[in-house]
Amino acid sequence: MSTTGPTRPDPGPTSGFESVLDALDAERRARRAVMSTSADRAARTVREQVVEGRLRSGTRLPEERLAAAIGVSRNTLREALSQLVAERILVREAHRGVVVATPDADDVRDLYAVRLVLEPGALEHGTAATPAAVARVRDSVAEGYAAADRGDHAGIGDANQHFHRAVVSLAGSPRLDAQMDLLLAEMRLVFHRMGDPEAFHAPYLADNDRICGLLEAGERGAAAHHLADYLARARDHLLGELPA
Numbered sequence: 222m223s224t225t226g227p228t229r230p231d232p233g234p235t236s237g238f239e240s241v242l243d244a245l246d247a248e249r250r251a252r253r254a255v256m257s258t259s260a261d262r263a264a265r266t267v268r269e270q271v272v273e274g275r276l277r278s279g280t281r282l283p284e285e286r287l288a289a290a291i292g293v294s295r296n297t298l299r300e301a302l303s304q305l306v307a308e309r310i311l312v313r314e315a316h317r318g319v320v321v322a323t324p325d326a327d328d329v330r331d332l333y334a335v336r337l338v339l340e341p342g343a344l345e346h347g348t349a350a351t352p353a354a355v356a357r358v359r360d361s362v363a364e365g366y367a368a369a370d371r372g373d374h375a376g377i378g379d380a381n382q383h384f385h386r387a388v389v390s391l392a393g394s395p396r397l398d399a400q401m402d403l404l405l406a407e408m409r410l411v412f413h414r415m416g417d418p419e420a421f422h423a424p425y426l427a428d429n430d431r432i433c434g435l436l437e438a439g440e441r442g443a444a445a446h447h448l449a450d451y452l453a454r455a456r457d458h459l460l461g462e463l464p465a
Contacts, residue, residue, distance in 0.1 A: 237280060238281070241290075242286060242290045268310060271409055278324075281318060283318070302319050321410065330460070332407055332408060336385075336404060341445035342445070343392035345444070347391035347393060361380050364379075365380035365422075380422075381422040411459060
Protein backbone atom coordinates (compact mmCIF):
# COMPACT_ATOMS: atom_id res chain seq x y z
CA MET A 222 0.00 0.00 0.00
CA SER A 223 1.33 3.41 -0.89
CA THR A 224 0.43 6.64 0.86
CA THR A 225 2.38 8.81 -1.55
CA GLY A 226 1.34 10.27 -4.83
CA PRO A 227 -0.41 13.30 -6.19
CA THR A 228 -2.54 15.28 -3.79
CA ARG A 229 -5.43 17.50 -4.67
CA PRO A 230 -4.41 21.13 -5.16
CA ASP A 231 -5.70 23.55 -2.57
CA PRO A 232 -8.12 25.80 -4.45
CA GLY A 233 -8.14 28.38 -1.65
CA PRO A 234 -11.21 29.75 0.13
CA THR A 235 -12.56 31.83 -2.75
CA SER A 236 -12.46 29.32 -5.58
CA GLY A 237 -13.50 26.61 -3.14
CA PHE A 238 -16.66 28.54 -2.36
CA GLU A 239 -17.43 28.86 -6.08
CA SER A 240 -17.28 25.08 -6.44
CA VAL A 241 -19.56 24.66 -3.41
CA LEU A 242 -22.12 27.01 -4.97
CA ASP A 243 -22.00 25.05 -8.22
CA ALA A 244 -22.47 21.74 -6.39
CA LEU A 245 -25.36 23.00 -4.28
CA ASP A 246 -27.08 24.51 -7.28
CA ALA A 247 -26.66 21.28 -9.26
CA GLU A 248 -28.12 19.23 -6.40
CA ARG A 249 -31.11 21.54 -6.15
CA ARG A 250 -31.74 21.36 -9.90
CA ALA A 251 -31.41 17.58 -9.85
CA ARG A 252 -34.15 17.39 -7.23
CA ARG A 253 -36.36 19.59 -9.45
CA ALA A 254 -37.78 21.13 -6.30
CA VAL A 255 -36.87 24.01 -4.04
CA MET A 256 -35.52 22.83 -0.73
CA SER A 257 -37.73 23.14 2.32
CA THR A 258 -37.55 26.56 3.93
CA SER A 259 -36.50 25.01 7.23
CA ALA A 260 -33.49 26.84 8.70
CA ASP A 261 -32.36 23.56 10.28
CA ARG A 262 -32.15 21.95 6.86
CA ALA A 263 -30.22 24.89 5.45
CA ALA A 264 -27.82 24.83 8.42
CA ARG A 265 -27.29 21.09 7.94
CA THR A 266 -26.49 21.65 4.26
CA VAL A 267 -23.84 24.28 5.02
CA ARG A 268 -22.46 22.26 7.92
CA GLU A 269 -22.04 19.21 5.70
CA GLN A 270 -19.97 21.27 3.27
CA VAL A 271 -17.61 21.99 6.16
CA VAL A 272 -17.57 18.37 7.37
CA GLU A 273 -16.67 17.13 3.89
CA GLY A 274 -13.89 19.72 3.54
CA ARG A 275 -15.46 21.81 0.80
CA LEU A 276 -15.83 25.01 2.84
CA ARG A 277 -12.57 26.07 4.47
CA SER A 278 -11.55 28.41 7.27
CA GLY A 279 -11.76 32.06 6.27
CA THR A 280 -14.23 31.54 3.42
CA ARG A 281 -16.75 34.40 3.30
CA LEU A 282 -20.38 33.35 2.71
CA PRO A 283 -22.34 35.92 0.65
CA GLU A 284 -25.96 35.54 1.69
CA GLU A 285 -27.71 36.16 -1.61
CA ARG A 286 -25.66 33.72 -3.65
CA LEU A 287 -25.62 31.01 -0.98
CA ALA A 288 -29.38 31.25 -0.41
CA ALA A 289 -30.02 30.90 -4.14
CA ALA A 290 -27.70 27.90 -4.43
CA ILE A 291 -29.38 26.08 -1.54
CA GLY A 292 -32.87 27.15 -2.59
CA VAL A 293 -34.03 29.03 0.50
CA SER A 294 -34.99 32.62 1.25
CA ARG A 295 -32.38 35.02 2.61
CA ASN A 296 -34.28 35.26 5.89
CA THR A 297 -34.16 31.48 6.27
CA LEU A 298 -30.47 31.46 5.41
CA ARG A 299 -29.76 34.19 7.97
CA GLU A 300 -31.44 32.05 10.63
CA ALA A 301 -29.36 29.05 9.54
CA LEU A 302 -26.12 31.06 9.60
CA SER A 303 -26.91 32.38 13.08
CA GLN A 304 -27.34 28.77 14.21
CA LEU A 305 -23.94 27.85 12.78
CA VAL A 306 -22.34 30.89 14.45
CA ALA A 307 -23.73 29.63 17.77
CA GLU A 308 -22.17 26.25 16.97
CA ARG A 309 -18.79 28.00 16.39
CA ILE A 310 -18.56 26.69 12.84
CA LEU A 311 -19.01 30.21 11.46
CA VAL A 312 -18.13 33.65 12.87
CA ARG A 313 -19.24 37.19 12.10
CA GLU A 314 -16.44 39.59 11.20
CA ALA A 315 -16.60 43.35 10.85
CA HIS A 316 -16.70 44.49 7.22
CA ARG A 317 -16.73 40.88 5.96
CA GLY A 318 -19.96 39.41 7.26
CA VAL A 319 -20.20 35.69 7.99
CA VAL A 320 -17.07 33.60 7.42
CA VAL A 321 -16.03 30.04 8.19
CA ALA A 322 -14.31 29.89 11.60
CA THR A 323 -10.61 29.30 12.28
CA PRO A 324 -10.17 27.15 15.44
CA ASP A 325 -7.19 27.64 17.77
CA ALA A 326 -5.30 25.44 20.25
CA ASP A 327 -7.88 25.95 22.99
CA ASP A 328 -10.57 24.74 20.59
CA VAL A 329 -8.51 21.62 19.87
CA ARG A 330 -8.19 20.81 23.58
CA ASP A 331 -11.91 21.29 24.13
CA LEU A 332 -12.89 19.26 21.06
CA TYR A 333 -10.79 16.31 22.18
CA ALA A 334 -12.07 16.57 25.76
CA VAL A 335 -15.53 15.91 24.31
CA ARG A 336 -14.38 13.27 21.84
CA LEU A 337 -12.52 11.29 24.53
CA VAL A 338 -15.80 10.89 26.40
CA LEU A 339 -18.14 10.44 23.46
CA GLU A 340 -16.36 8.08 21.07
CA PRO A 341 -14.93 5.41 23.40
CA GLY A 342 -18.24 5.40 25.29
CA ALA A 343 -20.24 4.80 22.11
CA LEU A 344 -17.80 2.08 21.06
CA GLU A 345 -17.87 0.20 24.36
CA HIS A 346 -21.43 0.75 25.56
CA GLY A 347 -23.49 1.65 22.48
CA THR A 348 -26.69 -0.35 22.17
CA ALA A 349 -26.93 -0.14 18.37
CA ALA A 350 -23.84 -2.16 17.42
CA THR A 351 -25.81 -4.26 14.95
CA PRO A 352 -24.06 -6.20 12.17
CA ALA A 353 -25.09 -3.45 9.73
CA ALA A 354 -23.69 -0.71 11.99
CA VAL A 355 -20.42 -2.60 12.47
CA ALA A 356 -20.24 -3.12 8.71
CA ARG A 357 -20.38 0.68 8.24
CA VAL A 358 -17.32 1.00 10.47
CA ARG A 359 -15.53 -1.61 8.33
CA ASP A 360 -16.63 0.15 5.14
CA SER A 361 -14.99 3.38 6.30
CA VAL A 362 -11.73 1.51 6.98
CA ALA A 363 -11.83 0.00 3.48
CA GLU A 364 -12.57 3.47 2.08
CA GLY A 365 -9.43 4.82 3.76
CA TYR A 366 -7.17 2.05 2.44
CA ALA A 367 -8.58 2.47 -1.07
CA ALA A 368 -7.85 6.21 -0.94
CA ALA A 369 -4.31 5.51 0.27
CA ASP A 370 -3.72 3.03 -2.54
CA ARG A 371 -4.53 5.67 -5.14
CA GLY A 372 -2.50 8.37 -3.35
CA ASP A 373 -5.60 10.38 -2.48
CA HIS A 374 -4.74 12.03 0.84
CA ALA A 375 -7.91 14.10 0.83
CA GLY A 376 -9.87 10.86 0.44
CA ILE A 377 -8.07 9.42 3.47
CA GLY A 378 -9.24 12.42 5.47
CA ASP A 379 -12.81 11.94 4.27
CA ALA A 380 -12.72 8.25 5.21
CA ASN A 381 -11.37 9.07 8.66
CA GLN A 382 -14.28 11.44 9.27
CA HIS A 383 -16.67 8.69 8.15
CA PHE A 384 -14.99 6.22 10.52
CA HIS A 385 -15.53 8.39 13.58
CA ARG A 386 -19.10 9.18 12.58
CA ALA A 387 -19.78 5.44 12.20
CA VAL A 388 -18.27 4.74 15.64
CA VAL A 389 -20.59 7.25 17.34
CA SER A 390 -23.58 5.83 15.46
CA LEU A 391 -23.07 2.62 17.48
CA ALA A 392 -24.71 4.46 20.37
CA GLY A 393 -28.00 4.55 18.48
CA SER A 394 -28.68 8.12 19.60
CA PRO A 395 -29.84 10.81 17.13
CA ARG A 396 -28.72 13.43 19.67
CA LEU A 397 -25.19 12.06 19.79
CA ASP A 398 -25.13 11.73 16.00
CA ALA A 399 -26.06 15.42 15.74
CA GLN A 400 -23.38 16.35 18.29
CA MET A 401 -20.79 14.37 16.34
CA ASP A 402 -21.68 16.25 13.16
CA LEU A 403 -20.84 19.50 14.97
CA LEU A 404 -17.56 18.08 16.27
CA LEU A 405 -16.55 16.76 12.84
CA ALA A 406 -17.25 20.13 11.24
CA GLU A 407 -14.97 21.86 13.75
CA MET A 408 -12.36 19.13 13.38
CA ARG A 409 -12.25 19.60 9.63
CA LEU A 410 -11.48 23.26 10.20
CA VAL A 411 -8.67 22.29 12.57
CA PHE A 412 -7.18 19.99 9.93
CA HIS A 413 -7.22 22.85 7.42
CA ARG A 414 -4.79 24.72 9.65
CA MET A 415 -2.22 21.94 9.39
CA GLY A 416 0.65 22.29 6.94
CA ASP A 417 -0.29 18.97 5.32
CA PRO A 418 -3.78 18.18 6.66
CA GLU A 419 -4.56 15.18 4.44
CA ALA A 420 -1.28 13.39 5.17
CA PHE A 421 -2.03 13.77 8.90
CA HIS A 422 -4.67 11.04 8.65
CA ALA A 423 -2.58 8.34 6.92
CA PRO A 424 -0.74 7.07 10.04
CA TYR A 425 -4.09 6.43 11.74
CA LEU A 426 -5.40 4.03 9.08
CA ALA A 427 -3.87 1.07 10.92
CA ASP A 428 -5.44 2.27 14.18
CA ASN A 429 -8.87 2.42 12.55
CA ASP A 430 -8.36 -1.09 11.19
CA ARG A 431 -7.30 -2.46 14.58
CA ILE A 432 -10.22 -0.81 16.39
CA CYS A 433 -12.64 -2.20 13.83
CA GLY A 434 -11.13 -5.68 14.17
CA LEU A 435 -11.57 -5.60 17.95
CA LEU A 436 -15.16 -4.44 17.51
CA GLU A 437 -15.87 -7.25 15.06
CA ALA A 438 -14.38 -9.75 17.53
CA GLY A 439 -16.70 -8.52 20.27
CA GLU A 440 -13.81 -7.02 22.28
CA ARG A 441 -15.50 -3.68 22.69
CA GLY A 442 -13.69 -2.67 25.88
CA ALA A 443 -10.31 -3.21 24.24
CA ALA A 444 -11.49 -1.33 21.16
CA ALA A 445 -12.59 1.61 23.32
CA HIS A 446 -9.25 1.64 25.18
CA HIS A 447 -7.32 1.70 21.91
CA LEU A 448 -9.53 4.47 20.56
CA ALA A 449 -8.98 6.61 23.67
CA ASP A 450 -5.22 6.22 23.31
CA TYR A 451 -5.46 7.03 19.60
CA LEU A 452 -7.50 10.19 20.23
CA ALA A 453 -5.02 11.40 22.85
CA ARG A 454 -2.13 10.86 20.41
CA ALA A 455 -4.01 12.68 17.65
CA ARG A 456 -4.74 15.62 19.98
CA ASP A 457 -1.07 15.95 20.92
CA HIS A 458 -0.04 15.59 17.27
CA LEU A 459 -2.34 18.44 16.28
CA LEU A 460 -1.26 20.69 19.11
CA GLY A 461 2.37 20.10 18.17
CA GLU A 462 1.86 21.15 14.56
CA LEU A 463 -0.89 23.76 14.78
CA PRO A 464 0.35 27.19 13.65
CA ALA A 465 0.53 29.82 16.38
